[in-house]
Each structure stands twice: as structure tokens, then as C-alpha cells.
Amino acid sequence: MTISDAHEGGVIVVSPRGRVDSTTSATLDRHLQGLAAAGQTRVVVDFTGVDYISSAGLRVMLALAKRGRDQKGRVALFGMNDSVRQVFELAGFVALFTIAPTRDEALHAAMA
Numbered sequence: 001m002t003i004s005d006a007h008e009g010g011v012i013v014v015s016p017r018g019r020v021d022s023t024t025s026a027t028l029d030r031h032l033q034g035l036a037a038a039g040q041t042r043v044v045v046d047f048t049g050v051d052y053i054s055s056a057g058l059r060v061m062l063a064l065a066k067r068g069r070d071q072k073g074r075v076a077l078f079g080m081n082d083s084v085r086q087v088f089e090l091a092g093f094v095a096l097f098t099i100a101p102t103r104d105e106a107l108h109a110a111m112a
Contacts, residue, residue, distance in 0.1 A: 003031050011042040011074075011110045013103070017049035020057030029060040032067075041073025042110045046103065048079030053087050061088075065096045074098075078106035 001018035012035060016028055035043065043064065053061075061077075068075040076098040080088065088094050100106035 001027060003028060005035075008107055009111065011044055011107055012040050013044045013046055013107070015046040015049060019052040019054075020050055020060070021052060021054040022056040025054070025056040025060045028057070029063060032060065032064050036067045036071065041068070041071045043068065043073065043075050044103075044106045044110050045075070045077045046079050046106075047077060047081070047084055050079075050084055051081065053084050055091075058087065058091050058093060061093065062096070074110040074112065076100055076106040076109040078103055 001016055001020065001024035003017070004015045006013045006015070014032065014035070018024065020028055032043070045064070064075055067073070078100040080099065085099075088099070098106070098109040100109055
């Protein structure tokens, strides 16, 4: 898995690529924790490059949602393929996040 960031109008867009599973989730978690420690409270996660997410990846996303709430920030997700979205739905995580159909809508949600 690789992770890239882009800053857009006070929002950071985090773009993981590859699988988010038990092998890679700790890397993503450390990356997101580092952003929170740096004071980044508006986060968009771009899932267009993620082809699989496991329960370990869901735990990372749950921690991100909790930090967002604790810091009074905003978190939005977009770009999920059908299988990734299904994992979020089956786990009941859809209610925890703003899941937008497009990058622009996710950015708007994170800025609101």
C-alpha cells in the first residue's frame, strides 16, 4: 500500500492505494494519527485506489471517525468500489461517515 496526500482549501485528501488489511492498516493508522497530531481536523479519504478493506482497515477508519469527533473536525470518504462499500455497509459504518459520490462533494462536506 502507498499513501499520498493533497491539501485543498484547508482539507487534506488522503489517498491510500492497494489493500487496507492486517498487513497495511498500521501504516495507514500511523499516517492518519500523524495528521491529527499536526492539527489536521478536516480529512477526506479517497478510496479510488483501494481494492480491498478488511476488519483491520475498518478499525483504522473507526479510529479516524473518533478522532474527528473528539477534535470537532470533519471526515468524508469517497471513491469506494462496490466491494469496499459493501464492507462498510455490512459493518454498519456507513452511518459513521459522510460518504460522498465525488471528490468535490467530499471536499464540500469536510469544509462544512
